[in-house]
Amino acid sequence: MIRDVDLTAHIGRIVLQNPVLAASGTFGFGPEYRAHVDMRRLGGIAVKGVAVDSWSGNPPPRVWETPSGLLNSIGLQNPGVRAFIRDDLPFLRELGTVLVVNVIGHTVDEYRRVSECLARESGIAALEVNISCPNIKEGGMQFGHDPDRAFEVVRAVVETAGRPVWVKLSPNTDRVLEVGQAAQSAGAAALTAINTLLGMAIDLDRRRPALGGGSGGLSGPAIRPVGVRVVYEVSRRIPLPVVGMGGIETARDALEYFMAGASAVMVGTATFGRPDAMTRVIDDLPEILRQYGFGSVAEAVGAAHPPAKGEADEH
Amino acid sequence: MIRDVDLTAHIGRIVLQNPVLAASGTFGFGPEYRAHVDMRRLGGIAVKGVAVDSWSGNPPPRVWETPSGLLNSIGLQNPGVRAFIRDDLPFLRELGTVLVVNVIGHTVDEYRRVSECLARESGIAALEVNISCPNIKEGGMQFGHDPDRAFEVVRAVVETAGRPVWVKLSPNTDRVLEVGQAAQSAGAAALTAINTLLGMAIDLDRRRPALGGGSGGLSGPAIRPVGVRVVYEVSRRIPLPVVGMGGIETARDALEYFMAGASAVMVGTATFGRPDAMTRVIDDLPEILRQYGFGSVAEAVGAAHPPAKGEADEH
């Protein structure tokens, strides 16, 4: 392993020991992967979406494998913010890793109340406002497709959070830049991208949509080109740090996101196949960075952008 | 092979001997695959997008492989409608297969003029209005993301075409239903879906976007869940036949699209890997249909829809 490559990542004022975080919804509320992953080695953990009250989620089946991908329709099952604070936060706080809490709601007010409840708690580095979940009928993605509503939600969370607010973007819209700009105007400290693509599979035997929830969210390597495209566009046009994700399995994939403009990355679906996916990315990054001529993660960020970064030379 | 399964497909008044067409842009202007595919066996052929004047397309590299997918940035290189009529149409007419001409333009007027030029020609079953190509800066996708502009373009083509007009939908928007409805109001006879997903890959060695055109369109099995979702939604809500595509490689994949609501399918990227992909789908369909309890393609269309088709029971 190469030691003199600097893996530190900066998301605004938050400093990560390395740029690899667990993606929300794929790493539970903390302790589940304890026996399988050395959690202290991670750059950070984004826990599953937390609402003001408990949500029961969608009927099973909730996952379905597709070519190089995964459809899920969990439906944001969660125990509610109070249960989260009581049952899960103490363990997570103990860990000492950078903790990001993913926030969900049906209404602006519900987002605000989650944020208020968490404001009193220590040990949380940032909130990640999920306005991009395709698996619930109200709330979620509708905010992520409408810049005005995105502004409202993000503003409500920023006003109450007392800590940096990250906003998670949906790739299922042609207005991703407008939504990202709205998030910035509302005070977001960073953008995270991408959430899953809206997809569906049919169960041929049962002659109906395979997932209990009908359609679901597509993740995994299949969507990596979409994630890289969104990160590239957003990071060029909006002066906020971007945390990239979508289909990252290897250090090479992570480097693709850094070059596209991500300051850090999250790994989701890959963890299901290989619980050590994140620690392998971390282990392999120094060598890969070196191989492509970078002395640090920071140097690689945006390396694929055209020379005059931020200039509107493509339109 | 099972013989007593009816493969006939109906797209409005157009009758196809079987429901498998070559997807636009992947089968050239006709003769290229002649030595490799028995073209008379196909349900039909959609030729590459044709503009009023020749377009030069994007700089290479124009393709890049991704997990279970393909990024392309051809940029709609084409010789213009007059050259098409002169050089390619005679061969295609000879073939006797159902011919669909994909129409592109930068402006409403350009679309109209292609349609006018083709109106005088025999041997064309339908026009497919491409308002969903992610690979050109103006025209193309911008029409496919805006219901009002989609209406204008489709209306202009319908007024001049003198034959059925199909409209090809973009999956890169949250307004696919509105755009489809606009196409219907403007007189479209069918919808085709989906065009490619907007994506990007980075060439790590060169530290820049891999494709000469920067971003590109993602196709192949990776996007099948997105295609199935769009076809399911559109066919349930809009009373027009839908031609489904995106990632179809096998008869099973085609059946997934039929059950989701497609009346026929197109095969694109799979042909690159296996020139016999389409004829294999055609050969295998009778057995697959039979295996899942269908006596014809028509019976399978929409089989995965909830019982009361068209009812708004999901919202």
Place this chain on the structure above:
Amino acid sequence: MRLTIVERRVPASDHVELLLDASGLGRRPEPGQFLHVATGGTLRRPLSFSRVDDGRVGILFRVVGAGTAWLAGRAVGEDLDVMGPLGRGFPPPPPGPLALVGGGVGIPPLFFYAQCWPDASLAVLLGARDREALVMVDDFGARGLHPALCTDDGSFGRRGRVTDLLATWLSAHPHGSVMACGPAPMLHEVARLTTDAHCPAWLGFEQRMGCGVGACLACVVPGAPGAGRTWYRVCTDGPVFAREMLYGEAPP
């Protein structure tokens, strides 16, 4: 964790049993627990332990799709990438008569159960759709047990459902208990019959999984109806559930 394949058997067409060197396995598995096996796709595949012998553990599966087909193509000497043992297995035999009720690929964990409790006197009731799918009958024989058998098509044993055998057994053993594993409709019927007969039952469920460790909330089954209704995760709360957890006190 990587375990080496030391033996490969084909107990019936479309069925393969792989025996793995268990020395890499941290804990001795309990019957009903499973291995989460990487098979080349995005997700792992959950497979129950079928036996433990001489430092080897078995998995016995039916080839139904890409993952099991890949696995069926593995040869002795190759390694498998596995996680496990995962989940909660069947409890020790309660006092009184005990029936093992298995359907199709639900049979392997029950054979492992019989193997773990060599002194327990057990009734074994097995069903499957056809003769080929009725696996491990000889293994039960070698353990000194004589399963009652049935197939949907009558090609082996009685024609009918394994729950018909169970109904007969329950009427003869009013104080019996049941350990069952098989497809969901079979388990529902086992729940109904054992509730009616006031006999305790433990049920081994299948559900499509993501993580296998409780993190993704994919593999849920609904808990007993009522005010506190919740979802249970098959991977960590199960795969084996006491009947009451899922069905409460009323027959389903």
Place this chain on the structure above:
Amino acid sequence: MRLTIVERRVPASDHVELLLDASGLGRRPEPGQFLHVATGGTLRRPLSFSRVDDGRVGILFRVVGAGTAWLAGRAVGEDLDVMGPLGRGFPPPPPGPLALVGGGVGIPPLFFYAQCWPDASLAVLLGARDREALVMVDDFGARGLHPALCTDDGSFGRRGRVTDLLATWLSAHPHGSVMACGPAPMLHEVARLTTDAHCPAWLGFEQRMGCGVGACLACVVPGAPGAGRTWYRVCTDGPVFAREMLYGEAPP
């Protein structure tokens, strides 16, 4: 079309040559033509013919990514799914002296050329980045040819570029012609040198391909600058182009 692998050679580290039973091949390939080979991914991989011997055809490749790695793992007796011969190859030797100029994996089609024209007297100039990448030198020897060699790192032959060898050769052979194959920068330099020397040249290009048959317009290279500028498809208009098609009459 499926062709069986009848021999597998490892001419250098990271390089593999597969010899395929050519009886399934419809036409005898010309040097410069290629096979489009399925290697497990979405797209096929274009690979030039390296030789034709005793009813066998060869492909010789460097392992650079997933497709060539897959191919390198094939064994004798397995079939490859191929399309071809595709594209337009090199023309017959024009009158006068002729040099073959090859760089790296551009060498194999030139050896095949030498093989096809056993009576032609040829100068062979080969370059590569290092000794390992300088393939088929012995094959040229067996054909009675003695290539001039160079490597970027000087590990074999002269240190330098193959175009340096060409410049020397051109000054000694003012009426010579050139057949060249290799990376694009090398071909640009060959175009420049041969234009300056007023010598005809044919150039074998690489480009990322989709269909391989001219249908998708992926594999383009720009035609000669000027009013009628167009794109040529490497798969069907090439891979071998007369220099003028791409560079016109002026040096690049």
